[in-house]
Amino acid sequence: MTTTWDDLVGAALLGTERRTPPTRPREGQDAAGALLDAAAVHTVQRRAALLPVAARARPAAAPEDGRPALPEAARRRLALLLADRAAPGGGRRGSAPDLTELLPQWLAAANARGYRAPAALLPELLEAARARSDVRPAALALAGPRALWLARLNPQWKYALRASPSASGGEPGADDRVWQEGLLAERSALLVSLRQRDPDAARELLAGTWAKERAEDRLMFLDVLGERLSLSDEPFLEQVLSDRSRNVRAAAAGLLTGLPGSALASRMTARARACVAPDRTSGDGPRITVEAPHECDSGMQRDGIVAKPPSGRGERSWWLGQLVEAAPLAGWPARFGVAGAAEVVALPVADGWQPDLHAAWCRAAVRQGDAEWARALLGPAASPPAPDVASWKDPAKLLSALPPGERAGWVAEFIAVHGLPEAFRLLGTCAVPWAEPLGRAVVDALDTARDAGGYPWSFSGVMGLAERCLDPSEADRLAVPEDASGYWAEAFERLVGTLRLRATMHAELAG
Template sequence: MTSSITTPATHSSPIPHTGSAAAHGTDSSGPETSGPGTSGPAWDGPGWDDLLTTALLGTERRAVPARPRPGQDAAGALLDAAALRTVRRRAALLPAPARARPGAAPRDDRPALPEAARRRLALLLADRAAPGGGGRRGGAPDLTELLPQWLATANGHGYRVPEALLPALLEAARARSDLRPAALALGGPRALWLARLNPQWKYALRGGTASGFPGAAAPARSPEDEGRVWQEGLFAERVAVLAAVRRRDPDAGRELLASTWAKEPAEDRLMLLDSLRAELSAGDETFLEQALSDRSRNVRATAAELLTALPGSALTARMAERARACVALDRTADGGARVVVEAPHECDSGMQRDGVVAKPPAARGERSWWLSQLVEAAPLAIWCERLGVGGAAEAVALPVADGWQPDLHAAWCRAAARQGDAEWSRALLGPATSPPAPANSSWLDPARLLSALPPAERAGWVAEFVAAHGLSEAFRLLGVCSVPWAEPLGAAVVDALDAARRAGGYPWSFSGVMGLAERCLDPAQADRLAALTTVPEGPADGAAAGAAGYWVEAFQRLIGTLRLRAAMSAELAGQEADAVVTGP
């Protein structure tokens, strides 16, 4: 009997010889040996050349180099061996013993996404992976910029990600680090379970990036289990355990951290120390004082920052004493008053231990650098008494001698932002209608000061600023306002965009603001914006006429994005989205 097997040379669909097989120690003629990543014995089956020769000569003239199954003839055994070899050649992999199956994924009892929201997430993730996805496409919304907001809203509802979409979500977060906290929160414990099986997702195992979102808390554990995870677990699991213990008992959490502090790597010490921020209390002062002597400069700086956030800590008292020695009130001959400054002449070891960095940045004087750090770390409450004034506004209004005002006020700005002091922030900001600080004026940072104000007051101040000065100087200020933008801020931005359109400007001159508006405007503004998509009638100069079409396209994209955001919110709330939505 002669085998009828067809050889690769004559088959209409030849078996490809994958080049990657060579990388695994294989060739097309002889048996392969175990390659990298295999742990089993070398392949002892027939080589491809042996099978090919037998097929050409026929099974009656050459013995089949494979053992037939019971009741199987020689031709069938040859075909089986060729089929097995073909699969191996196409896969370009060596056979190896099967690994142990991974343990079952942990339970996640959070509610599943509504079906419409599940479809929306699949589309957002698919758009991210599509060639050219996420770019500007005429009037279509930029879906990649909507994914962070979708994740934040889904976490706010306490949903879990569908299992089938978890790999795509982890891959999206691998490509964009800004997505990781929200993505891992939505993925929950199953995201960490799956990340252990794919080295490309190891970012999920390095930190407590899922904290701060509903549903991201670590599962309840017994004290014995918490101790085991703290000693043996992955870093993300250890951070979750520390956070859980701190929420339950801040002192116990601090003691847990202290038990292994000496043997933690510097990078881990920094991240673990920062985790104390959420439940910071006076009981942490002793531990933080010890951390001021850490061999890592970043750890020392973080410890000093946390101590300055503790009212009445020994470090704030030391910084206040140093700052008082540098700043004083001087009565002038005409009965007025001014602030005089005597910056430190050296940065001694005590200052450095308390977090003062000795070496200044380029183009910065040493004395002004040291002064700024002392004043920034000192409690703002000391200055009214020191300068003999009744409040922050009076202190800020005082003239400062010898050109020290920029350094002193810049330090006060940073102190107001760090300490969350709204009174000092208002005084340093001044009226929103005042001329903005010159571009080369680095001492005033309105965006940082605004962060200390309540959200409604912050939005009102920025709305006044936009109405008075337009959008050119407003980008960073808009970025610190709560989303969605409250009125009258949303109306002020729309009015400013309309004014820029009527003035003949081009929308790409305001691309940053337009991008923020897509993510931050209240979707209720969509109807008002629709009126701006019509080209004004009547004669127009060349610039305005040329820009009109671009503005129509930009506003259409903005309207489509706002309506899509409204639909996404409705879907996540389990409601029926508006039937007319631009976008997928």
């Protein structure tokens, strides 16, 4: 038969009334029937004779991942955690644990044990990391080299290549090429990783192209130098103090302030000392007098002092605050002839300057990470927060300057005295799992709140934190009382359930 399929299709398209098909009808059959018969034979012949297509270039094999596979139970757990992400949430939380919130913990624990992700779950992991930047680094670490291999094949997952510095390969000169030609995110990732490995090399890489960078990029790259800052960065940062962009200048000044031995720090010290001095002339013992600066000269501005105050603030107190914040705290006790931070903080301040001065010291303590000053400024956790003090003292920020154990202790004491309503932000600063006595204090406070007939949803923030942060061994102390009303019972059940689940998760990862 010489009739081709195309002949048949052509006839069918136009219709047998317009074009006589290249087929001969059997007796009693019309042209359409004959065309259909012929087409059926052709169709089955065509289908039965299908041949393979030419294979395109196969992807190169993914690099081996030598890490051990997850224990079976942990693999199933990960599948459940990732499946939960895929299903839309919403509605009342009920008494079941919120799995979405447990994924970051699970990932951190799995990474700490050095496992590799199961290959079949890599797409879900990449999707989770794409949607949630908070789990991205941990998810990509677990996903490992095969996920990067996969991400190269799928444009949806390009983000993973940018987020991962190792993706650039590591052959010599690769860093330079990425820095010269890469996308902003790739360059940024490169700078971050290089700064970790070799701080000086990272700074030199940045200095090499500094003049060509856009102002917003300069600002972002400068931020990277905050990691592993040392005095060898000082010359570069001093140069940047003359940058065209005010924001960049301010950022450089900020970094130099964090370097206690820097020239900028000593210039600031001199300026601050000119403004803040001991006063032994008054009859009531030593106190602090403040003479705020009268002008903000070009030297001060070059060192990062912002001349124009926000509206509603006097410019002299604005300048003073910035000076004191940028001056190293270590010099103050000697200035007032006392032993340490606590004594300085206890000194009275003349003429109502105390809020300005203490607020600046608070910012300095946080910025310089000075535990002694933070401790002194925080004061005892049990003391009632004075209303006029609350405006400038931010305990959550000051706590971040304390070592973790002390932080937990302070917050525990605070909760024991003041209860939970103000504790949410403070709890957020504490390391997970909560160290004793913090966990116990939270549990006791929750018990108290429940017994006092409070509404559980007023505590939902703290409850949520407790589910994620309490040590799982606390679950046994958290028996749900028989007489608890429905919502409290549900909230406690979820808390206990989540803690047990976390304990199970860790046990599964232990194998």
